[in-house]
Amino acid sequence: MSRRKEFDMTEVLDKATDYFWQHGYEGTSIQDLVQHLGVKAQSLYNAYGGKRDLFLASLRNYVRQSTVISTLEQTASGKEAIVKVFRDLLDDLARSECKKGCFMFNTSVELAPHDPEIAEFIEKERTRSELAYYQALLRAKEQGDIPKRHSDLMALARYLHNAQGGLTVTAKTVSDPSVLEDIAKVTLSIFD
Amino acid sequence: MSRRKEFDMTEVLDKATDYFWQHGYEGTSIQDLVQHLGVKAQSLYNAYGGKRDLFLASLRNYVRQSTVISTLEQTASGKEAIVKVFRDLLDDLARSECKKGCFMFNTSVELAPHDPEIAEFIEKERTRSELAYYQALLRAKEQGDIPKRHSDLMALARYLHNAQGGLTVTAKTVSDPSVLEDIAKVTLSIFD
DNA sequence: GCATTACTTTAATGACTATTCAAGAAAAAT
């Protein structure tokens, strides 16, 4: 039929995801992307539409690669699943020098209030995540790891998701890592 | 000496604070400010320096007007102080149609990772807030409202601040208000 | 080999950005 692309679409999307994640939507210009992805502007427009389309594709790419839900689903012990999610999160936040936080929560702050489509996407992902927490909590209850004072597992799930998101935001300005450890410790004290 | 200003500096600063709070730094142009504050660009530059200076002044203006710390300090019962902070927060989030969240957390996400000066300012404010929580928790402990399983009050303070910030972010995409109520309820179950 | 088709490259577009220049206007000090 015709000429083939000279660049790998998925590789470029990964790079775009990373750049948007780190700099946000307004903080990223097409020229920035051209420089960091090594692809000319016109190629981006041919391949993805416009800046907003590429951003949405990046968001979807991000959630597709996220490991929170799979971790919650795959670990047999419900309590251990949740503990592992928070432990992994703390490790990520400590390791990454560049305070990227969570792409989803970043976008909640930057775009959701003025972009209903993005707000809806984020809300859907949140409920998906809350459901995964809920099912891990169900398992934990069966396994005897939920104290009696907690009867509403869905509320617990929402609470865990909220704490997780808060951590990624708080991490952006925290210099002493023990702050994040304290938060995680108390958050998980629902199991005590 | 000379001519006097035709506009009220504090009134203009309040409007600027509100606009930056709602739209963020990059989402606010000088032209936007000129239109919404009713002050010409040159007057802004004369009075505040540049856009960044005005933004910093707005941030400081915001924390000066925040009621969280004073609520924590003024309520006699430590537990009731903390409960009231969260109740007020839920009321605010439910009332405000325009999902502004918390200016401080918004700025954490948008600017802190690439602006050390702003990151430092936010971190200072966070520790100030955590200290206020801590002192309320101290009172609560004396008043017998802290269960024995919680020994580290500073960790609890950090946890409460984190949950508070998370709520303001989560609120941006939440359509069902019971989500926020659930989160607050479980967050405050540390007292149960 | 040749036409077709899609990709790449370069340059241009027009709108918007923060900031400043220069001139006019008003209030206070003398």
Place this chain on the structure above:
DNA sequence: ATTTTTCTTGAATAGTCATTAAAGTAATGC
């Protein structure tokens, strides 16, 4: 009343923004 100082006004500047137009290039199907 005049000078001085600061404010206001309107226009200009230089740069960046997302997007597209146009021309060149390479691979495929025939």
